[in-house]
Amino acid sequence: MTLASLVGARRSALAQRLSHYLRLTSDEMDAIDALEHGDRRLPAGATLIDQDGPVDMLYVVQHGWLHSSLRLPSGGRQILRFHYAGDLIGTSSIAWSQAAATLTAVSDCIVSAVPKPALGELFATQRRVGGLLFAVSAAENVAMADRLTSIGRMDSIQRLATLLLDITARLRVTAGGVVDTIELPLTQADLGDALGLTKVHVNRTFREMEARGMIARHGRRLTILHEAELKAFTGFVDRYETVATEWLPAAAA
Template sequence: MRGGSEVMTRMRQSALVSRLEQYLPLTTDERDALDWAERRELRFSAGQLLMEQDRPNEMLYIVQQGWTHSARRLVTGSRQILSFHYAGDLVGTSSIAWSLATNTVTAVSDVIVSELSKPQLGRIFKAQPRLAGALYAIAAAEYVAIGDRLTSIGRMGAEERLALLLLDIIARLRVTAGGVVDSFDLPLTQQDIGDAVGLTKVHVSRTLGDMERRGLIERNGRRIRLKAEREMIALTGFIDRYGVIETNWVPAPEF
């Protein structure tokens, strides 16, 4: 279950570079620094662990392809999924302040990631302050995203929580997918979904069923189509924050 495999060298464009270039134009130096850091790639297949709670961990990962999630396990045996990570996301930052990982990171689908040690990140912080700022802004955005989830779990009912989760996932997928899609593959079990939004799998099943009957969504195996996205947005007050991330407060590099 544990451990990735197949170190290889990347040929494709780095996912983090593409992501950051949506927010600010990078200099050659900056791009090179990232490209260099993202050189080494690992594959994990769906279900494998990239990182395990309470285990020593010195690595960060940049998702190049596929999904991962990070979760916390409780003493009672239950689990809370904290966030999902997609292409261009930096994974494991929550463990950067401690030598033991604070949560377990699992591949949701087959994934390709590149590995980055903490000191490597430190070197980027030192040499490329603008990247440091951009990463700080992305971290802030992730904080806001988990705050959105917290708000939904703390203050909303089952249907709204599920609607919000689906809206959030599709909005994030659109960032990298490009173009407006209204359906996507959800490689999660209902147990996983419940662990993400704080419901039991039984109640997830019932509530998704209700939503389908009400015509909000449509399901086909793992494929989910949002039939009434507008309505779901109105129901939940969802705000898509993935479009813009401002980094202009970081001083531009001099030439």
């Protein structure tokens, strides 16, 4: 038992996330909390990690959201995914000592640093948690595959609709309860970089979706009007709702 657990201090967002999938013992939660070595506050727009720069840390998102992106030789940019509270990010530093992607804060954020060896220790000492992290990583892989499919095989309306559904689904987890209106801190240029479109065409797509009554916008506030229809239309599946855990061994004594 750590002091944190005795005094009931707030758990790491990672521990909260993982306990959503699996009932963790307090030893396991303590071990996850103990990964973190210091918080870092990021204003919206700040860069946490820069592509091709050296990295020896991972981070846990505690609050706010970020995105990871790749810069192209030709000058373009592709936004790869968005990261929310409870996500373990910068995992490319696990496989290499150079960052594969750039991490940028979308909103004001708080992230906690995790040294790589601490994660190694977690795999060694907590029998189940490593497996659970692997499962979450597999789920993220599938979510990325969905994005790939969206960009490779759908038109601009479906692409944008899928992304908006994805963002609202993820934001709801932290917001709690039913939310159908979200505050989007992304520019249309950002959305274009995420969708493989130009900002001009993102704008036209927004207006077309409004004209069809799919969404409503007021400034940066965006409302999805017919969510069920939109999900059917795009074939959207929330990959983060559940993760199977029955295959994991029992927790260590």
